[in-house]
Amino acid sequence: MTNPREFFEANTSPLNLQLLQLWDRQDPLAATRDAFVLPDNTVYLDGNSLGAMPKIAAERAQQVLAQQWSQDLIKSWNQHNWIDLPGNVGEKIARLLGAASGQVICCDSTSVNLFKVLSSAMLMQAGRKLVLSQAGNFPTDLYMVEGLASLLGEQSCRLKLVEDSENNALLEQALTEDIAVLLLTQVDFRSGRLLDMQRLTRLAHAKGILVIWDLAHSAGALPIELDACQVDFAVGCGYKYLNGGPGAPAFLYAAKRHHANLQQPLTGWMGHSSPFSFDKHYQKAQGITQFLTGTPPIISMSVLDAALDVFADVDINQLRAKSLALSSCFQQLVQQHSSLKQLTLLTPEQPAERGSQLAYRHPDAYALCQALIQHGVIADFRAPDILRLGFTPLYLRYVDIWQAVTTLAELMQSGEYLKPAYAVRSKVT
Numbered sequence: 001m002t003n004p005r006e007f008f009e010a011n012t013s014p015l016n017l018q019l020l021q022l023w024d025r026q027d028p029l030a031a032t033r034d035a036f037v038l039p040d041n042t043v044y045l046d047g048n049s050l051g052a053m054p055k056i057a058a059e060r061a062q063q064v065l066a067q068q069w070s071q072d073l074i075k076s077w078n079q080h081n082w083i084d085l086p087g088n089v090g091e092k093i094a095r096l097l098g099a100a101s102g103q104v105i106c107c108d109s110t111s112v113n114l115f116k117v118l119s120s121a122m123l124m125q126a127g128r129k130l131v132l133s134q135a136g137n138f139p140t141d142l143y144m145v146e147g148l149a150s151l152l153g154e155q156s157c158r159l160k161l162v163e164d165s166e167n168n169a170l171l172e173q174a175l176t177e178d179i180a181v182l183l184l185t186q187v188d189f190r191s192g193r194l195l196d197m198q199r200l201t202r203l204a205h206a207k208g209i210l211v212i213w214d215l216a217h218s219a220g221a222l223p224i225e226l227d228a229c230q231v232d233f234a235v236g237c238g239y240k241y242l243n244g245g246p247g248a249p250a251f252l253y254a255a256k257r258h259h260a261n262l263q264q265p266l267t268g269w270m271g272h273s274s275p276f277s278f279d280k281h282y283q284k285a286q287g288i289t290q291f292l293t294g295t296p297p298i299i300s301m302s303v304l305d306a307a308l309d310v311f312a313d314v315d316i317n318q319l320r321a322k323s324l325a326l327s328s329c330f331q332q333l334v335q336q337h338s339s340l341k342q343l344t345l346l347t348p349e350q351p352a353e354r355g356s357q358l359a360y361r362h363p364d365a366y367a368l369c370q371a372l373i374q375h376g377v378i379a380d381f382r383a384p385d386i387l388r389l390g391f392t393p394l395y396l397r398y399v400d401i402w403q404a405v406t407t408l409a410e411l412m413q414s415g416e417y418l419k420p421a422y423a424v425r426s427k428v429t
Contacts, residue, residue, distance in 0.1 A: 002026065004325035004398075008351075014336050015329065020398035023325075028318055033395045035310050036243075043377045043400045043407075048217060048357050048390030051243030051307075060306035064299055076298075085301045086270075086292055092308040093242070093251045096316065097215065097234070098225035104253045105288045106301060110216060110237045112266070113252040114144045116291055117233035119265045121181045121210045122148070122157055124258070128180035129158050132209075134171060136164040138189050141214055145183065164188075168195070172203055179209045186224070187217035187355030190382050192347040194218075194355050198229045205230065216240060219251075220311070221356035221392070222320045226253055233258075241356070241392060244304030252291050259287050268293035310394060322393035323356040326401055330358055330389065333405035339413040340405075346386060357390045364417060366425065368408070371417035377404045381429050 004023055024030060036052045038044065044052055068076040077083050089106035097104060107113065118131070131145045142159065149157040160179070162170045175182065182204045187194050201211045213234040218224060220241030226234055232255055238248035254262065264284065269275045270292035273285045284290040328351060334340045343360040362368060362385060369381040379389045389404075411417045 004329070005321060008325065008328045008332070011332075015332055015402075017399070017402055020329070020402050023398045027322065027397075029314065029322055029393055030397075032310065032314065033397065036395045038395060041376050043404045044395070045377065045379045045389040045391065045404060047243075047392030047395075048221075048240055048388070049380050050246060051220075051240055051392065052395055053245065054243055054307045054310050056309055057243070057245060057303045057307040061299065061303050064302045068302075069299075082296070082298050085298065085305060086296050087289065089249075089301060089305045089308065090251060090288065092305070092311075093219070093238075094253075096220055096224065096242075096311060097253060098223070098227055098229075099253055100227055100256070102287050103227075103256055104251055105291050106238070106249050106251050106304065107292055107296065108250055108252075108294075110214070110235050110250040111140050111144055112293075113235040113250050113291070114141060114212070114214070115148065116264055116266055116293075117212055117235060117252060117254065118144060118148055118181065118183070120254075120258075120262045121212060121233060122152075123263045123265075124261060125180035125210060128178060128208075129154075129156055130160045130179045131157065131181045131183055132160050132162070132171075132174055132179045133183040134164050135161045136188060136190065137183070138185055138214060138216070141183060141185065168200070171200070175203050175207050175209060177207050179204075179207065182209050182211045183214070184211070185214040185217065187221075187357075189217055190346070190386055190388070191359050192217075192355045192357040192388075194222075194348075194353055197231065198225070201229050201231055217355055217357070221323060223316045227255075231255065238304045238307075242304065243307045243310065243394075245300065245307070247300060248304045248307075249297060249301050252288075254288055254291065256287075259290070262290060264290050266293045270294060270296070314394070319393050323391050324351040324354075326391040326393060326396055326398065327351075327354065327356070327358050329398055329401045330391070330405060333401065334360075334408075337405065337409040337412075339409045342412070343387070356392070357388060359389075360387045361385050362387055364423075366429065367417045367419075367422035368411065370422040371411045371419075372404075372408060374422070375407050375411065377407050379404075383429070 068080045086106045090104040094104040145159040210232045215236035219236040234253035237250045238244035267282045273283045346359040365385045365387040366381045
């Protein structure tokens with residue numbers, strides 16, 4: 001069998017290097033690897049934290065610096081359409097989110113955008129004060145709820161957490177008519193577990209609950225259908241699978257059916273209906289533009305704009321198929337090495353239940369991660385004991401997976417990862 005999907009469905013024989021080389025030759029996404037700058041002798045399995053740099057992004061940055069800023073100066077707001085970047089970039093992202101035109105804007109950070117949509121949603125839910133989320137949700141999402149609660153007081157906003165459960169039973173039971181907002185991350189940042197967006201959104205709506213999805217670990221990695229799932233709001237970042245660079249601007253989705261009734265609290269001048277009229281009183285813009293606040297970060301947003309062009313001819317379903325094949329390949333190779341039996345898979349084994357990453361528990365996960373990096377395989381660590389590996393189909397090959405697992409097995413077998421130097425923690429883990 002030469003098709004990865006057929007191979008893993010049958011699961012009848014061990015993997016070998018020759019088969020993986022064949023899959024690379026047949027890969028419909030193979031050519032996209034050439035669109036990226038990738039270091040020599042390195043397998044990059046951390047695109048779920050920071051995407052690799054597209055060549056076109058570097059070219060755009062140079063163009064903005066060498067011509068648009070240095071030569072054309074302030075004329076570039078009109079001449080190079082700087083003023084329209086938030087909307088134009090948002091439209092490119094919208095295609096990857098299953099969102100119709102006019103519902104996605106690029107601006108600010110994920111945290112700031114979450115504050116905007118959370119505040120807007122709470123103002124729409126008069127008489128309800130609870131924001132429901134999972135205890136294992138990404139901390140900044142929970143922090144923003146706590147921040148809003150401290151601003152409004154617990155009589156107006158309060159966070160309610162349920163423990164994560166394998167079948168979401170606790171979460172579904174907590175969907176009651178006193179909940180104002182359900183706040184979830186589609187792919188768990190630690191385990192890589194994928195939540196059922198359609199089902200959870202439908203159950204929440206049946207109780208009159210508005211739903212916010214954090215797409216930081218799913219946008220650009222798997223098919224998303226915000227409109228089809230009737231999602232109310234969503235946020236996400238531009239620097240992971242979208243490859244927009246460190247600190248790239250984030251994005252925000254608000255369903256068009258809510259636009260007229262929204263009260264976005266961060267009423268900056270760029271969200272005004274006529275920002276250059278310099279009115280003394282705020283009048284919100286129509287549509288998704290009302291979520292803008294301050295002046296867009298033109299250099300970083302231009303880089304993200306260019307990076308998104310890599311997706312122009314990419315079939316998101318092919319992307320998903322390769323993502324699952326890469327992670328299945330990694331897991332099967334782990335099982336083929338006796339020295340890796342100490343690793344405990346945290347990610348669901350069923351492909352349909354995971355995002356584009358795998359997570360393994362090990363008491364020395366941090367040291368293992370540092371040893372891998374030292375030997376040319378870049379992964380990452382999440383506290384307290386998780387070795388996390390991201391799979392970006394745009395530039396990863398099947399032979400890269402072979403090399404990564406082989407390196408991991410050699411480090412475990414030799415015990416080199418136990419050297420004291422690998423246990424010394426840096427500020428960024």
